Amino acid sequence: MYPLDINRIACIGAGFVGGPLGAVIASKCSSVQVTVVDKDPARIHAWNSESLPLHELQLAEIISDIREHAEKSTECVKSRLIFSTDIQTAVQKAQLIFLCIDTPTRTSGPGSGFAPDLGNLKRAIEAIARTATDDKILVAKSTVPSGTSQVIRMLFEQHCRPDVKCEVLSNPEFLSEGTAIHDLLYPNRVVIGSQQTVSGKDAARKLAGVYQAWVPPSRIIFTDSLSAELGKLAANAMLAQRVSNINTLGTICEATGARIESVSQICGLDPRIGPHMLKASLGWGGGCFQKDILSLVNATRKLGLDQIASYWESVVWMNEHHKLNFQKRLVSCMGGSIKGRSITVLGFAFKKGTSDTKNSPAISLIRGLLACQAQVIIYDPMVPAKQIITDLHLTPGELERTTISHSPYSACSGANAVVVATDWDNFLCELSRNDEAQPLNWEHILKVMQEPKFIFDGRNILDCDFIRKLGGRYVRVGSPSEWDQLPVASL
Numbered sequence: 001m002y003p004l005d006i007n008r009i010a011c012i013g014a015g016f017v018g019g020p021l022g023a024v025i026a027s028k029c030s031s032v033q034v035t036v037v038d039k040d041p042a043r044i045h046a047w048n049s050e051s052l053p054l055h056e057l058q059l060a061e062i063i064s065d066i067r068e069h070a071e072k073s074t075e076c077v078k079s080r081l082i083f084s085t086d087i088q089t090a091v092q093k094a095q096l097i098f099l100c101i102d103t104p105t106r107t108s109g110p111g112s113g114f115a116p117d118l119g120n121l122k123r124a125i126e127a128i129a130r131t132a133t134d135d136k137i138l139v140a141k142s143t144v145p146s147g148t149s150q151v152i153r154m155l156f157e158q159h160c161r162p163d164v165k166c167e168v169l170s171n172p173e174f175l176s177e178g179t180a181i182h183d184l185l186y187p188n189r190v191v192i193g194s195q196q197t198v199s200g201k202d203a204a205r206k207l208a209g210v211y212q213a214w215v216p217p218s219r220i221i222f223t224d225s226l227s228a229e230l231g232k233l234a235a236n237a238m239l240a241q242r243v244s245n246i247n248t249l250g251t252i253c254e255a256t257g258a259r260i261e262s263v264s265q266i267c268g269l270d271p272r273i274g275p276h277m278l279k280a281s282l283g284w285g286g287g288c289f290q291k292d293i294l295s296l297v298n299a300t301r302k303l304g305l306d307q308i309a310s311y312w313e314s315v316v317w318m319n320e321h322h323k324l325n326f327q328k329r330l331v332s333c334m335g336g337s338i339k340g341r342s343i344t345v346l347g348f349a350f351k352k353g354t355s356d357t358k359n360s361p362a363i364s365l366i367r368g369l370l371a372c373q374a375q376v377i378i379y380d381p382m383v384p385a386k387q388i389i390t391d392l393h394l395t396p397g398e399l400e401r402t403t404i405s406h407s408p409y410s411a412c413s414g415a416n417a418v419v420v421a422t423d424w425d426n427f428l429c430e431l432s433r434n435d436e437a438q439p440l441n442w443e444h445i446l447k448v449m450q451e452p453k454f455i456f457d458g459r460n461i462l463d464c465d466f467i468r469k470l471g472g473r474y475v476r477v478g479s480p481s482e483w484d485q486l487p488v489a490s491l
C-alpha cells in the first residue's frame with residue numbers, strides 16, 4: 001500500500017491522453033482536484049461544452065457524473081475536474097504535474113523525419129519551472145526517447161527558483177484510442193520510472209498512491225526512467241511489427257490461395273505467440289506507432305547501431321509498401337484503370353472507436369485513388385468533413401472529384417466500388433451483426449451501386465458469402481479473389 005499524499009494534480013495537454021487521464025483520476029480519487037490545462041482555448045472550450053473534443057466510449061458519462069456530483073456538492077471544492085487555459089494557476093497549485101504533451105515526428109531541423117519534436121514539451125517545462133513556487137513532481141506521460149527525464153530535470157533546474165526542487169518520473173501511457181477509458185480504468189500495467197535515489201523512489205511511491213485508488217498494486221511496476229522510456233517505445237514498435245508481420249503474410253496468401261484468417265489462427269493458438277494483433281488489414285495507422293518506431297530508429301542510429309536501426313525502420317516502410325499494395329490490387333481487380341470510376345470509401349478514422357485520423361491508411365488510399373483519376377466519395381460516422389478535407393491536402397482538381405457524404409447510403413449510391421477502410425462496427429453485415437451496433441443494410445447498398453459492384457474489404461469485417469449472394473464482387477485482404485491479376489508466386 002502506498003499513501004495518497006497528493007491532493008492537487010495538473011495535467012498539461014488536454015488531448016487524447018491528458019483529457020481522459022484527468023477525468024479518470026478525478027472520478028477515482030475523491031480527495032484529489034485535477035486541473036487539465038491546454039494552451040489551445042478552443043480545445044478547452046470544447047472540454048467545457050456538451051460536445052467534447054474527442055470521441056471515447058464512457059468519457060462523456062464520466063465527466064458528466066463528476067460535474068453532476070460537483071453541482072450537488074456542499075464542499076468548498078466545487079469540482080474535482082477543471083478544464084482551463086490558466087496554466088500558471090494550475091501549476092502553482094499542483095503538487096504533481098502530468099506532462100501529456102504531443103511529441104510528433106520532427107518535420108525540419110536535426111533528425112527531421114525521425115526524431116520526435118520535443119519543442120512543445122520543453123516550452124511547457126520552462127513555463128512550469130518559471131511558475132513553480134514550491135517543489136513539484138513532474139510525470140512524463142508523453143512518449144519520449146530514453147533519457148528525456150534527465151533532460152526535463154536539467155531544464156527545470158535551469159529555469160526554476162533556487163529554493164524549488166523537482167523530481168521527474170517517467171510514467172508512459174499505454175492506452176489505445178477507441179478504448180482509452182477502459183484502458184485507463186483497467187490497465188494491464190502502470191510503469192513508473194524514477195531516479196534510483198531516495199527522493200526519486202519517494203516520488204514514485206507518491207504517484208503509485210494516486211493509481212492505487214483503482215489499480216491493483218501488482219500491476220504497478222517500478223523501474224528506472226531509462227527503462228520506462230525505452231519500454232514504451234519498444235511496446236509500440238513490437239505491436240506495429242506484429243501487424244506488419246501478418247500483413248506481409250496476407251500478401252503471400254493472396255498470391256498462393258492460402259487464407260490469412262487460418263494462418264493467423266494457426267500462429268495465434270501457440271501460447272508463445274498469442275492471438276492479439278494478428279488481423280490482416282489495409283495497413284496500420286494512428287499517431288503513435290510510426291512516430292515511436294521512427295524515434296527508436298533515430299535513437300538507435302545516434303548510438304551507431306545502424307543495422308538495428310534499419311531493422312526497425314523496415315517495419316515502417318513495410319507498412320507503406322502494404323498500403324500501396326492494397327491500392328494497386330484494387331486498380332488491378334478493376335481492370336487496370338479506375339479513371340472516371342466512382343469509388344466510395346467507408347471510414348476515414350485510423351480505426352474504429354475514435355475520431356482520430358492521424359496517419360489513417362484511408363488518407364494514402366484516397367490520395368492514391370485520386371491520383372488515378374477516380375471520383376471518390378467518403379463517409380465516416382465520426383470524423384467531421386472539415387477534418388477529412390484538411391487531412392487530404394487536395395488540389396483544386398482533386399477537390400472537384402471528392403465528395404464527403406453524411407450518409408453511407410447516399411455515399412454508395414452509384415458507386416462502382418466500395419472500400420471498407422475503417423473497422424466501424426456499424427459497417428458490419430446483418431449476418432455478422434454486433435448487437436450494440438446498427439449494421440449497414442448491404443442489400444440496399446448493393447442495389448444502389450453501379451456495375452461492376454466491387455466491395456474491397458480493407459478490414460476483413462464483412463461476410464464474404466453474404467456480399468457475393470447480393471451480387472457484390474467481394475475482395476478481402478489476405479485471400480485471393482477471382483478478379484486478382486496477380487501472378488501466383490512460386491514459393
Ligand SMILES: NC(=O)c1ccc[n+]([C@@H]2O[C@H](COP(=O)([O-])OP(=O)(O)OC[C@H]3O[C@@H](n4cnc5c(N)ncnc54)[C@H](O)[C@@H]3O)[C@@H](O)[C@H]2O)c1
Nearest residue numbers: 013015016017038039040100101102103120124142143173
Ligand atoms: N493518443 C494516444 O493514443 C497515445 C497513447 C499513449 C501515449 N501517447 C503519447 O502521449 C502524448 C500526448 O498525446 P496525445 O494524443 O494526447 O496528443 P494530443 O495532440 O491529442 O494532445 C496534446 C495537447 O497538448 C497541448 N499542448 C502542447 N504544448 C503545450 C503547452 N506548452 N502547454 C499546454 N498545452 C500544450 C496541445 O495543444 C494538445 O491539445 C504523446 O507523446 C503521445 O505519443 C498518446
